[in-house]
Amino acid sequence: MNALVMNCSPVKTGATAEIARIASEQLSGKYKVKSVCIDDYDFAFCKGCRKCHETAACVQQDEAELLMAEIEKADVILAVSPSYWADVPGQFKAFIDRCTPWCNTHEPYKAIPSGKKGYVIALRTGPSLRECEKIIGTLEHFYGHLDIACGGGLGLPSVEHKEDVAARRQEIIDFCKAIVVIGSTVSGTIDRPLGSAHPDYPEMIYPINYGYVNGVFADDGEEQDVYVLGTDKPLEKFEGRVIAVYHRTNDNEDKWVVSLDEKGYSDEEILELVFFQEKYYEGRLIR
Numbered sequence: 001m002n003a004l005v006m007n008c009s010p011v012k013t014g015a016t017a018e019i020a021r022i023a024s025e026q027l028s029g030k031y032k033v034k035s036v037c038i039d040d041y042d043f044a045f046c047k048g049c050r051k052c053h054e055t056a057a058c059v060q061q062d063e064a065e066l067l068m069a070e071i072e073k074a075d076v077i078l079a080v081s082p083s084y085w086a087d088v089p090g091q092f093k094a095f096i097d098r099c100t101p102w103c104n105t106h107e108p109y110k111a112i113p114s115g116k117k118g119y120v121i122a123l124r125t126g127p128s129l130r131e132c133e134k135i136i137g138t139l140e141h142f143y144g145h146l147d148i149a150c151g152g153g154l155g156l157p158s159v160e161h162k163e164d165v166a167a168r169r170q171e172i173i174d175f176c177k178a179i180v181v182i183g184s185t186v187s188g189t190i191d192r193p194l195g196s197a198h199p200d201y202p203e204m205i206y207p208i209n210y211g212y213v214n215g216v217f218a219d220d221g222e223e224q225d226v227y228v229l230g231t232d233k234p235l236e237k238f239e240g241r242v243i244a245v246y247h248r249t250n251d252n253e254d255k256w257v258v259s260l261d262e263k264g265y266s267d268e269e270i271l272e273l274v275f276f277q278e279k280y281y282e283g284r285l286i287r
């Protein structure tokens, strides 16, 4: 399995490059990782001629195609982008524009192989997460039109220099751990079966089975907690596939979501099923 880590900044030694380096290191446990920088590629701006709407090919031949070839080879794509004026850097935006021959909004278009997942890490100097969310939205839009399923994003505000990244290392590692674990089969113990009451808050009745993965420890030092979907019966043990990670942004515990059936749960369905507990936290799903 191949992963592509894209430094969307033209700076090869900055904060973005450092985040991309940490992410590549983490993903290399599972994937054959290729790391690229947008500045490695020399390509022209889109001319807006729309010839590609008729031919599914660009009138210009240059290195934009080389970067697209890397996307075509990858099973997982991770874009690491700084905020430049509240969006992706111009060089990367120019690449997105050049991907119009591959864009699924017109026929014909050059479809890329299916089944890919795309992720985003967005960083910025300013303190608010909102601008990072905007960049995650830009990449989500890009992935969507290439038929790449967007698995989610991590926002890292208050990062300007390479040296600022050290304090955020754990967040980057946790995000990459989620990318790596999704799709794997895990087994464990249910200590809070469906229908049972919370030991400290007896009015809280578990609407789904909740337990932990045997032998896997989370950042809080406890065994990794899981929400188990796909049965209406209380369980003692489980074995299933990790279909998502609920990443808490105001707590150090991420929760894995395990499915026992092959039902394709939507984000909304998962969020509804874990709401009984996650309503007390802030966070987001990584798929």
Ligand SMILES: Cc1cc2nc3c(=O)[nH]c(=O)nc-3n(C[C@H](O)[C@H](O)[C@H](O)COP(=O)(O)O)c2cc1C
Binding pocket: 009, 010, 011, 013, 014, 015, 016, 017, 082, 083, 084, 085, 086, 087, 123, 124, 125, 126, 127, 131, 159, 160, 161
């Ligand atoms: C041209 C330019 C525009 C920027 N615009 C913003 C901005 O709008 N908001 C923000 O929070 N940071 C902004 N920054 C700061 C970068 O997001 C931040 O320094 C990031 O760490 C740069 O990473 P890099 O050096 O790896 O490219 C800007 C930086 C540059 C060079």
